Amino acid sequence: MTENQAAQKAIELMDLTSLNHSDTPATITRLCESANTPYGTTAAVCVYPEMVVWAKHQLHDLGLADVKVATVTNFPMGAEDIDRAVAETERAVAAGADEVDVVFPWRALIAGDQSIGLHLVRACKAACGASAQLKVIIESGELASASLIDSASRIAIQGGADFIKTSTGKVPVNATLEAAAIMLNAIKESGQQCGFKAAGGVRSAADAKAYLELTESIMGADWITRQNFRFGASSLLTNLIASLSGSSAQDQGRY
Secondary structure, eight states: OOHHHHHHHHHHTEEEEEOOTTOOHHHHHHHHHHTEETTEEOSEEEEOGGGHHHHHHHHHHTTOTTSEEEEEESTTTOOSOHHHHHHHHHHHHHHTOSEEEEEOOHHHHHTTOOHHHHHHHHHHHHHHTTTOEEEEEOOHHHHOSHHHHHHHHHHHHHTTOSEEEOOOSOSSSOOOHHHHHHHHHHHHHHTSOOEEEEESSOOSHHHHHHHHHHHHHHHOGGGOSTTTEEEEESTHHHHHHHHHHHHHHHHHHTO
16 A cells, blocks of 8 residues: 555545634534545544534535534543433434544543443443444553553443544544554454544554554455544644645656
């Protein structure tokens, strides 16, 4: 796989993200417009819950109804309050979210409690019903150890996660290839239908290529589809388009 091929693929697999407290309807409108690129559309836009309705409206008006709207709950702290996480998830689904990225209570796992995470994932999965998919953010950079990353991944899968996701993007260490390998192997060994999302720290075509090649080595090339694999990113899209545009300009200059 060349970097250009990886860049093209990464755009199609991207959850284009804006999770800033300064976000406004105008910010989200621009985000939705950016989801339609000269190289295809992104898989989703990811916004705060209060922006879900606006994002759905904007994507419809832009003729991008196939682009999903993702949002976040129990975010970014990964609290242990299951009732609150469920209530936030229910509200997000009621607002029209297609996908909900819920933060796993990773501090409880570090403290030795595996049950809270399992109950939270199961409850939030139930709250999604048939209307939305559930992505579980395990915050791999804070878990740090391979055993904890593996444990959180397996608990989330057992709880019914549709995807397991590396990070919130709000901590010092986000997605890493090492964590991705642990998570992908947990998915493979589970035998369950569960996708993977790398979020935070994926900034270039070279970065995307590394994650795609890792995933192919573990899960196979055919597994890498929007239904199974996502990148969560904000600045990545701009860099990928610049890379692809630069390559096209160079190619044109040869003739």
